Amino acid sequence: MNLTEIKELSQKYLMNTYGERDVCLVKGEGVYVWDSEGKKYLDFVGGIGVCDLGHCHPAIVEAVTSQVCQLIHCSNLYYIEPQVRLAQMICEHSFAEKCFFANTGAEAGEGALKLARYYAKKKFGEQKYGIITFYNSFHGRTMAMVTATGQERFQRGFEPLLPGFKYAEFNNIDSVRKQIDETTCGVMIEPVQGEGGIVPATQEFMQDLRQLCDENNLLLVFDEVQCGLGRIGTNFAYEYYNVIPDILMLAKALGGGVPIGAVLAGGEVADAFDVSKHATTFGGNPLACSSAIAFLNELFGKDLAARAAEIGSYFKQRLESLREQHSVIKEVRGIGLMLAMDFSKPVAREFYRHCLDGGLLVNVLKDDRIRLLPPLIIEKTHCDKAFEIMNSALEKIGA
Ligand SMILES: Cc1ncc(COP(=O)(O)O)c(C=O)c1O
Numbered sequence: 001m002n003l004t005e006i007k008e009l010s011q012k013y014l015m016n017t018y019g020e021r022d023v024c025l026v027k028g029e030g031v032y033v034w035d036s037e038g039k040k041y042l043d044f045v046g047g048i049g050v051c052d053l054g055h056c057h058p059a060i061v062e063a064v065t066s067q068v069c070q071l072i073h074c075s076n077l078y079y080i081e082p083q084v085r086l087a088q089m090i091c092e093h094s095f096a097e098k099c100f101f102a103n104t105g106a107e108a109g110e111g112a113l114k115l116a117r118y119y120a121k122k123k124f125g126e127q128k129y130g131i132i133t134f135y136n137s138f139h140g141r142t143m144a145m146v147t148a149t150g151q152e153r154f155q156r157g158f159e160p161l162l163p164g165f166k167y168a169e170f171n172n173i174d175s176v177r178k179q180i181d182e183t184t185c186g187v188m189i190e191p192v193q194g195e196g197g198i199v200p201a202t203q204e205f206m207q208d209l210r211q212l213c214d215e216n217n218l219l220l221v222f223d224e225v226q227c228g229l230g231r232i233g234t235n236f237a238y239e240y241y242n243v244i245p246d247i248l249m250l251a252k253a254l255g256g257g258v259p260i261g262a263v264l265a266g267g268e269v270a271d272a273f274d275v276s277k278h279a280t281t282f283g284g285n286p287l288a289c290s291s292a293i294a295f296l297n298e299l300f301g302k303d304l305a306a307r308a309a310e311i312g313s314y315f316k317q318r319l320e321s322l323r324e325q326h327s328v329i330k331e332v333r334g335i336g337l338m339l340a341m342d343f344s345k346p347v348a349r350e351f352y353r354h355c356l357d358g359g360l361l362v363n364v365l366k367d368d369r370i371r372l373l374p375p376l377i378i379e380k381t382h383c384d385k386a387f388e389i390m391n392s393a394l395e396k397i398g399a
Helices: 003-013 058-070 082-090 105-125 141-148 172-181 203-215 237-241 268-270 286-301 304-325 349-357 380-399
Strands: 027-028 032-035 041-044 098-102 129-135 167-169 182-191 221-223 247-249 261-265 329-335 338-343 363-366 371-373
Touching: 027 329, 041 380, 058 286, 082 098, 082 261, 082 286, 098 105, 105 141, 105 182, 105 247, 105 261, 105 268, 129 363, 167 172, 167 380, 172 268, 182 203, 203 221, 203 237, 247 371, 261 268, 304 329, 304 338, 304 349, 304 380, 349 363
Parallel strands: 129 167, 129 182, 182 221, 221 247
Antiparallel strands: 027 032, 032 041, 098 261, 247 261, 329 338, 338 371, 363 371
């Protein structure tokens, strides 16, 4: 099919959630993707922070193909060997003592929320159900996660939202303190806000938040769906801050491109769920878990987090030099390979289009903001190429 045919069929048969798009991607290899018309792009979006090993990494291809020939699905009515091996691997490399596997980030959030409430109710009584989240956060699109997401634009049209949520200002500990009452059981936070604009929490705030939670018997839940798994230069974002959560959510990169989400927990929280209190048909299936094991082998075995820190700082310097040359760039922000650029004018779409023409994929977050989540395997030469394309896109905007 060519692009025009694909567009027509999408408009006719797909619900209008994603709107019109410019290209249809049909192939990927390493840091490159190709569209239906044969054009090649350097991919600095990585499936929105999913393709950390790039596309069709041999280790993922091998793990998925061999598992496909063995057993694709069987349900959690039976033990699943790759699921327990994955859980063991995660626990041996993190604070976690137990895991639950879901399929997406939003589902990991649902699991984390249910675990927090179930634990708190059992331990402290029925009145404990309140969750504090943050303005400008993003936790997914299910009803509970839309409610947890502190941005009205994701909530409008879906009211009534779920009861039991309150919102605090990010990086403002007094604001969190003010929201705590006798119902509060936990705080859910992205250590680096992703969708909200690549805004890192400060070290001081994270430490204060841990202390505040301890003083008030609140569970601290880290949503590391976007910022975890090497992206900010440590295997887990909590390690960057040296602040240990009670519950942690993973998804996106974990499956090497195959959908999987995970809820991690330590201490007595890890043992809180009773049999049949939470479940999912597909969660922890053999295929996704085998792929995730292959991903983590690469992440841990090749220390991709350290690589993300090093190449991320190189790339950020290059972006800073772009900012010095082009006054339309207001700010360059981010840690490791989780980066954003803010413009002083609403030119993000135009910038994206010029980059697309030049063979580079970037992600428009807002009219005046783009986000970059390249694979962790990028080389300096890829950063230099992206720099060149961006520079020429900015010259065109200026012109
Ligand atoms: C921090 C964070 N949490 C949760 C989600 C939801 O993940 P999913 O789209 O897999 O449901 C996202 C997705 O962008 C995210 O960035």
